[in-house]
Amino acid sequence: MSTTPALRGLAQVNIPADDVAAARDWYAQATGVQPYFQQPDAETPAYVEFRLGDHQNELGIIDRRYLPSPEAREGGxxxxxxxxxxxxxxxxxxxxxxxxxxxxxxxxxxxxxxxxxxxxxxxxxxxxxxxxxxxxx
Missing domain, CATH: 3.10.180.10 (2,3-Dihydroxybiphenyl 1,2-Dioxygenase, domain 1)
Structure with a gap:
């Protein structure tokens, strides 16, 4: 049996938004950090990602349309x-x-x-x- 914990650490947090560009801009202002990744591009992003804090944890903002289930679209x-x-x-x-x-x-x-x-x-x-x-x- 492995002694390595199953949950090793926070790797990424994803939050949904209907307007990813607006959410990106708000979080950039909120955190003082610019995203390092935007897909497909900065003009019409469907996903953006920031690295935040002492451990450079990832905060991703995803277009709500791409969430895996209708329940996830309602929040948790x-x-x-x-x-x-x-x-x-x-x-x-x-x-x-x-x-x-x-x-x-x-x-x-x-x-x-x-x-x-x-x-x-x-x-x-x-x-x-x-x-x-x-x-x-």
């Missing part, structure tokens, strides 16, 4: 949380550029604080300030 219950150093400042920045609060700032104990917003495309963007993340670095 998964919330991916991205570590941020200053939760309040990040929340203010995101709501200032068009996101709406989904989950208010919520202390979770021992230095853990979470919040989340809905991006302008209906996706939940989870945020966390996590002492464990900082220790891992």
């Amino acid at each position: 219950g998964v919330i991916v949380r991205w570590h941020v150093d200053d939760l309040d400042a990040t929340l203010n920045h995101l709501t200032g550029i068009g996101a709406t609060e989904y989950e208010p700032v919520t202390p979770r104990g021992e230095g853990f604080v979470t919040a989340s917003v809905l991006d302008p495309f209906g996706n939940i963007l989870g945020l966390i300030h996590s002492p464990h993340y900082l220790e891992h670095l």
